[in-house]
Amino acid sequence: MSGICTGRVVVVTGAGRGLGRAHALAFAAEGARLVVNDLGVGPDGTAADGGPARRVADEILAAGGDAVPHTTDVATADGAASLITTALRTYGRLDTLVNNAGFLRDRMLVNLGEDDWDAVVRVHLRGHFLPLRHAAAHWRTETKAGHLPAARVVNTSSGAGLLGSLGQGAYSAAKAGIVGLTLVAAAELARYGVQVNAIAPAARTRMTEDVFAEAMAAPGTGFDAMAPENVSPLVVWLGSAASTGVTGRVFEAEGGRITVMEGWTPGPTADKGARWTPAEAGEAARGLLREAARPRRVYGT
């Protein structure tokens, strides 16, 4: 198989199912060699099983591609380190890291237990940070040895992280954190030839097919907009050498639509040139809010 990723080695976390699986297959179809990571957990992150990663690696091999399964937890130091060393030992290089693994434990905040908060924040934030740090350390070594890689990281945020989502306090906080991490990583790692971007996808997977059953349903005929495979082409391009110059960006990707998110930008402002009293600050804030654009609605409200 050859294409825009020929010769590249790509690691995709959470690639045993859903979006990660679609990304891995799409990278392989464009000539990449894959490390297919998946801990194989249930929808709430419990009960691990290496089967999904092995099945996707087998699928890629059967189609004439190159893939190796990796079945440990990316949110542990050892799991994240071995993810990167698996790429280096198997293929001798690493070009692209796609951070995608995750799960949900939706609860309204008043019912959200500490364990659920910790588990969700851990899998998404630590599960992004640790593989990123190990990959970045490798690329820094490469740069110091005189090879400036065309290295790429694609992180996975969510509309929940950008706008908030009812019943998803931990998930929204973690996914917003991934945007902050993306901005810092893009700025810090540019000197090592690393571009870092994030996507906020929407697709039919086990994460969404029950909760948003109507919106996610496949049509009988025509374009299946919510198929996870629709998100992968942008991810493959961001993960290829062809995306030169694109870094620190967040893209929404859903069906046939790609949107560049423009993030937080300053709106109306007032400067007294001295300290406000609380009453004055309130009056100023209300005046500014009258001029400001209305925020988009939190999902689910």
Ligand SMILES: NC(=O)c1ccc[n+]([C@@H]2O[C@H](COP(=O)([O-])OP(=O)(O)OC[C@H]3O[C@@H](n4cnc5c(N)ncnc54)[C@H](O)[C@@H]3O)[C@@H](O)[C@H]2O)c1
């Ligand atoms: N489906 C959507 O519409 C949607 C929307 C916004 C964001 N996302 C994000 O996209 C990513 C993929 O989600 P999906 O919808 O494909 O869900 P999914 O449940 O189908 O796939 C997630 C995969 O991650 C694996 N995983 C979970 N914890 C892991 C760990 N610690 N280490 C390794 N693997 C682990 C799971 O076993 C699973 O196979 C997630 O980060 C999710 O938050 C999805």
